[in-house]
């Protein structure tokens with residue numbers, strides 16, 4: 001028995017090694033903003049192992065084939081957020097993206113791009129100035145009277161820390177920011193990462209500027225009401241921070257703290273709840289009137305006519321049966337939210 005075991009071991013090892021490597025081609029975006037007018041794609045081929053991630057491949061290309069290739073990296077453990085880029089148009093952390101998994105999904109030729117081609121400085125490196133400006137704008141630090149050199153940590157109970165709801169896991173990679181359609185459309189919008197960071201301190205019981213923070217993120221054009229709730233940030237976040245949930249929390253906290261300004265968006269949110277509580281369903285017409293006012297609603301008469309023709313705008317929205325059940329659910333949700341705060 002021992003003879004079979006000793007002889008078989010190298011063959012098993014040889015076979016498993018053979019099965020665990022494959023050739024992958026990388027078409028990498030190349031561009032130097034100092035000299036180039038247009039970008040190009042350069043192909044590099046590597047035999048990669050099953051355990052390797054995209055960052056390993058970039059490191060090998062740089063070390064073994066082309067030292068001019070530029071990209072950001074630091075920790076290699078999904079902590080620093082610097083290696084964010086796009087693999088086959090999907091935003092990923094290069095140090096967390098397994099090459100076999102990418103090739104299984106997209107094939108053995110992978111297109112590698114920067115997070116936003118229009119912001120490329122050199123190859124896969126983008127200019128993140130706007131991202132960091134927005135990040136700084138939300139004062140991403142604890143505002144509390146803590147001594148410069150405290151003798152012990154300023155701890156909070158784990159149960160209280162749970163209210164951060166994972167917001168502290170953000171690694172500022174910028175994936176949500178550069179994937180957000182509202183950021184692309186509205187140059188003033190703070191974006192999902194900065195708003196999630198603001199929530200991280202709003203939810204911290206030690207912070208003493210919570211209402212100032214809520215007022216800041218309630219601003220029109222820049223703040224929470226400019227999120228279109230498309231959930232793209234939820235889809236792409238590699239750390240499962242789910243910035244959209246934090247944005248919704250900030251809206252609700254703004255109402256609870258009495259700092260939410262009267263605006264079309266805030267009136268829309270209130271009208272939505274009123275409509276559900278009153279009829280058990282969404283009353284589109286009442287919602288438009290409440291959000292825009294009667295004059296504003298009249299200005300939309302053309303859209304209303306189109307909606308009516310398509311059966312989306314009944315003259316009256318009937319109440320549903322068991323409306324009391326819906327009201328009970330709303331009361332329970334409101335109470336549990338208050339308990340959480």
Ligand code: FES
Pocket residue numbers: 072073074075076077078079080081082083084093094095096
């Ligand atoms: S290198 Fe730090 S997150 Fe990838």
